[in-house]
Structures are given as structure tokens and as C-alpha cells.
Amino acid sequence: MSTSHDQVQFSPLRAFAEALAREAARWFRSSIAIVVFLGLWEGLPRLGWVDATFLPPFSEVLRALAGMLATGELQAHLFASGARALAGFAIAIAMGVPLGLVIGWYRGVAKILNPLLEVFRNTAPLAILPVFVLILGMGEISKVSMVVYSCLWPIVLNTVSGVRNVDPLLIRSARSMALSPLGLFYKVVLPASVPTVFTGIRVAGAYSILVLIAAEMVGAKAGLGYLVNYSQFTFEIPKMYAGIVTLSLLGLVFNQGLVLAEQRLTAWKGQG
Numbered sequence: 001m002s003t004s005h006d007q008v009q010f011s012p013l014r015a016f017a018e019a020l021a022r023e024a025a026r027w028f029r030s031s032i033a034i035v036v037f038l039g040l041w042e043g044l045p046r047l048g049w050v051d052a053t054f055l056p057p058f059s060e061v062l063r064a065l066a067g068m069l070a071t072g073e074l075q076a077h078l079f080a081s082g083a084r085a086l087a088g089f090a091i092a093i094a095m096g097v098p099l100g101l102v103i104g105w106y107r108g109v110a111k112i113l114n115p116l117l118e119v120f121r122n123t124a125p126l127a128i129l130p131v132f133v134l135i136l137g138m139g140e141i142s143k144v145s146m147v148v149y150s151c152l153w154p155i156v157l158n159t160v161s162g163v164r165n166v167d168p169l170l171i172r173s174a175r176s177m178a179l180s181p182l183g184l185f186y187k188v189v190l191p192a193s194v195p196t197v198f199t200g201i202r203v204a205g206a207y208s209i210l211v212l213i214a215a216e217m218v219g220a221k222a223g224l225g226y227l228v229n230y231s232q233f234t235f236e237i238p239k240m241y242a243g244i245v246t247l248s249l250l251g252l253v254f255n256q257g258l259v260l261a262e263q264r265l266t267a268w269k270g271q272g
Contacts, residue, residue, distance in 0.1 A: 038058050041055075041057070041058040042057045042058045042059060043057075045057045053237065054237065055241075056237055056238050056241065060238045061238050061241040061242050061245060062242075063238070064236075064238035064239045064241070064242040065242040065245065065246070068239065068242060073227075074227075074242070074246060076222060077222055077223055077224050077226065077227045077243070077246075078224060078246060078250070080220075080222040080223040080224075080226075081209075081212060081213070081216065081223040081224040081225065081250070082250070084140065084143050084144055084147060084212055084216075084223065085147060085208045085209055085212050085254075087144050087147070088143075088144045088145070088146070088147025088148045088151060088208055088212070089147060089151055089204065089205060089208040091144070091148045092147070092148045092151035092152045092155055092204060092208075093151075093155060093201060093204075095148070095152060096151070096152045096153075096155030096156045096159065096200075096204075097155060097159050097197060099156050099159075100155065100156040100157070100158070100159025100160045100162075100163070100197070100200075101159055101163060101190070101193075103117075103156070103159075103160050104159060104160040104161070104162070104163025104164050104193075105163055105185060105189065110160070117153070117156065117157070120153060121153040121157060125146060125149055125150035125207075125211050126211065126214055128149075129146060129214070129215060129218060132145055132146050132149075132215075133218065133219065138219040138220075142215070143212060143215045143216065143220070146211050146212070146215045147207075147208045147211055147212050147215075149211075150204075150207040150208065150210075150211040151204035151205075151207050151208050152204075154200045154203040154204045154207065155197070155200045155201055155204050156200075157200065158196050158197055158199050158200025158201075158203070159193065159196070159197045159200060161196055162192075162193030162194070162195070162196030162197050163189055163193050165193075165196065166188070166189050166192045166193060167192065170188050170192060171184065171188060171189070194262075194265055195262070198258070198261075198262040198265070201258060201262075202255060202258050202259070202262075205254050205255060205258050206251065206255070208254075209247065209250060209251050209254065212225065213225035213228070213247065216229070217229040224243050224246055224247050224250070227239070227240075227243040228240050228243040228244060228247070231243060
């Protein structure tokens with residue numbers, strides 16, 4: 001009897017340990033490639049297989065990163081880039097989602113605007129960076145406008161695709177229940193198109209950082225793009241790589257935040 005009692009008593013602890021072991025194994029499998037990459041980054045310069053002047057060991061990059069954190073330099077650049085990226089990204093969402101919904105829902109509007117959309121979406125943002133600088137100057141407005149321009153088109157096009165690819169059976173079923181066109185749009189079309197809309201938003205999130213960094217390299221006095229570019233010119237190579245690592249982490253955090261927001265807004269799919 002005591003053996004059975006012990007088994008019942010310790011089964012929750014055993015289950016917790018097994019769950020912890022599974023989570024540790026999953027984390028190890030998902031991170032082994034990064035660990036190997038960082039190990040090569042640390043080892044190859046120290047072994048002399050690559051020139052440590054141009055590719056310093058990862059530990060030196062971490063020291064440069066810690067030094068900039070201690071002085072507040074990194075936080076200032078990160079805040080400058082983050083504010084610009086978020087501002088442009090938010091404006092692009094506020095403009096792109098309604099525009100895409102209108103184009104996707106009203107065929108007449110689509111016929112008028114599609115040729116113009118094709119022109120703009122096939123014009124690389126960096127190709128017209130000089131235009132933004134000439135018209136809007138070297139200040140914050142031109143940088144934020146570049147982010148808006150680069151983010152707008154993937155959001156618009158994916159929103160249009162989401163609206164047009166709603167299951168026709170859902171639309172017919174809703175119409176058979178005598179839903180008004182407005183009710184059909186808000187209760188059926190809009191929720192069903194959310195996953196595709198978020199695909200465009202996540203693509204735009206990546207664009208917002210990439211284009212902003214290029215714009216900051218051209219003309220800025222603060223920001224991660226400025227940090228990377230200035231560190232290269234002054235030959236502070238560890239600081240340059242520290243800026244690049246920070247950019248990668250910023251992109252990962254930004255993308256994960258969008259993934260969590262998408263999961264929250266599409267929780268109804270799991271319930272279904």
C-alpha cells in the first residue's frame with residue numbers, strides 16, 4: 001500500500017520533470033544551429049582561420065555591446081530606430097488595411113486602382129530614397145515616410161487577397177441568413193481575411209526595419225543604421241557587429257510580437 005501511495009504522491013512531480021525535460025530537449029533542438037554558429041564565430045578568428053580585425057570573436061562583440069549599454073549609447077540608437085520604425089509601420093497599417101479592404105470588396109475601385117498599385121509595388125523603396133530626401137529633407141519625416149511607403153504595399157496586397165479569397169460557401173451561407181452587405185462584410189469577410197492580412201503585416205514589419213536602416217545610413221545622427229555605418233567608417237568593428245546583432249534581435253522581437261498578436265486575433269480558428 002505504501003508503494004502505491006508513493007507513486008500517487010510523486011506522479012505530479014514526475015510529470016513536471018518529464019514536461020521540463022521535453023521542453024529542454026525542444027529548446028536544445030531549436031537552438032543548436034545558433035549555438036554552432038556562435039561557436040564558429042568565436043573560434044574561427046581565435047584560431048586565425050579568418051582575420052580577427054575584420055571579424056572579431058563574438059565575445060569581443062558582446063563586450064562592445066555591454067560597453068554601449070553601460071554608457072546608454074545603444075539605448076539611444078535603439079530608441080531612435082524603434083520610434084521611426086513603429087511610427088511608419090503604424091501609419092502603414094492604418095492606411096493599408098482600410099485601402100485593401102475597399103479594393104478587395106469593391107471591384108470597381110479595384111479596376112481603377114490596380115494599375116497604379118502595380119506600378120508602386122514594383123518600385124523598390126530604396127530606388128526612390130533620393131526622391132524622399134529631396135522633397136522631405138534629411139529629417140525624421142523622410143525616414144518615417146520611407147517606412148510607410150515600403151510597408152504599405154504588402155499590407156494592401158495581402159488585404160486585397162484575403163478579402164477576395166474568402167470561402168464562397170461562407171458568403172452564400174451568410175447571405176442565406178439575410179445578412180445585410182455591411183453585416184456580411186464585418187461578420188464574415190473581415191474575420192476570415194485576418195490571417196492573410198497578418199501575413200502582409202508581418203512582411204511589412206520586416207521591411208520597416210530593413211528600409212529604415214538603409215535610410216539611416218544615408219543621413220541620420222542617431223539610429224542603429226547610423227551606428228553600423230559610423231562604426232565602419234571609424235573602424236570600430238566590434239561596435240559595428242554589436243549594432244548588427246542588435247538589429248537582428250530587434251527584428252526577432254518585432255516579428256514575435258506580431259505572431260502573438262495574430263494568435264490573439266485568430267484564436268477563433270482554434271476554437272472552431
